[in-house]
Amino acid sequence: MSHAFNWSLRQWQLFCLALAFFSRIPVPASTPYSPELLNQSSRYLSLVGLLLGTVQALLLLATAQLLPFSIAVLLSLVAGLVLTGAFHEDGLADTADGLGGGLSLERKLEIMKDSRVGTYGLVALFSVFLIKWQSLQALDSQAVWALVLVAGLSRATAVSLTFVLPYQQLDAVSKSKPIATSLQKRALVWIWLFVLPLLSLLPVSLALSLLVTLILCFALLFVYYRSQLQGYTGDLLGAAQQVTELSCYLVWLVWWRQQG
Template identity: 85%
Template sequence: MQGLLNWLVRQWQLFCLALSFFSRIPVPKSTPYSSELFNQSSRYLSLVGLLLGILQGLVLLATAQLLPFSIAVLMALLTGLVLTGAFHEDGLADTADGLGGGLNLERKLEIMKDSRIGTYGLVTLLSVFLLKWQSLVALETQAAWALVLVAGLSRATAISLIFVLPYQQLDAVSKTKPIATSLQKRTLVWIWLFVLPLLSVLPWPLALSLLATLLLCFALLFFYYRSQLQGYTGDLLGAAQQLTELSLYLIWLMLWRQQ
């Protein structure tokens, strides 16, 4: 019994650690930290995503009672930015600037380390944000559920890239950005265990389409990142989450409109 209690306490601490790094939600100050614990806490990233999605969904449902639906969706998306400190969006902007403006590996990483946002980053951020906003507005009654599920699925896809790509060491001198660099294979099981079963509550054509989209996004991101940087960085994982999120919204909308 004591062993089970100790295990539960440790898992709670790992969840709090993941929550503290990937969101602005307060956690107990007594939460222990080490690089090893941080790597282990990555198993809960998809669960953190689901929690963030639930909070966004609640904001959407609440504000939709008082404001036009398009404004309610915008409030939900802004809530996500506040909760995460635009963590993944920052990675998307840096990736767009680096891969769009760099001609070689060293130059791409140098641009990505720059805290200033460039033209590629700004255009990409605005485009992705506007597409997400309008996709959720068009999803109407499906929007709240989409916020929850996609928040978990997109983060699971992004962190899964760690298992097939090497860590780009030059990222160690870039802007401070927490990133797992050594994950055990069983961590991958944990990551997907929190989100894949949720697909079962969706109509099977939609569930299969979302699953196929996840696999396609994963494959395309893997080959593109390997060709561009021969590995992954924290910025690339953030971009992967954002692009997968947008892709899932668009596919969900396409299937929903055909019903």
């Protein structure tokens, strides 16, 4: 009994640690922290995504009763930015600036480390946000389920890249270093265990389409990141989450339109 309680307590603490690192949602102040624990907490990233997506979906359902659907969708997306502190969007902007403006490996990493946002970053942020807004609006009633499920699937895909690529950094100071050192292989099982079963709740054709989309995003991002940086950074993982999220929305929208 004591062993089961200790195990459950440790998992709860790891989940809280993941929630604290990947969102702005408050967690108990007593939650222990160490780089090793933060490493282990990455197994709950997809579950954190599902939680964030659920909050956005509930907000969409509530505001859609009072406001035009397009405004409700916009508010749900803004809520996502608030909940995460634009954590992944920051990675997207830095990646666009670094890979778009840097020629050498060192220069790309140097640009991504710069807190300022350049033209490539602004264009990427605006384009992705606008397409996500229009896609969710066009999904109509499907948008609620898309917000929840894609939030988990996209994060699982992004963090899975850490198992096949080495970590790259310009120097010893990096905001992503604590989660990028030595993820254990069994963590990959945990990451996908929270999201893959949910695909069974969707129509088979949609579930297969999303699964193929995830595989393609993973493969293409792996090849691109390896060719550009011979590895990954925290910013590249944020960009991977955004690209995968957008891709899933678009594929879901294509499927939804075909049903009509």
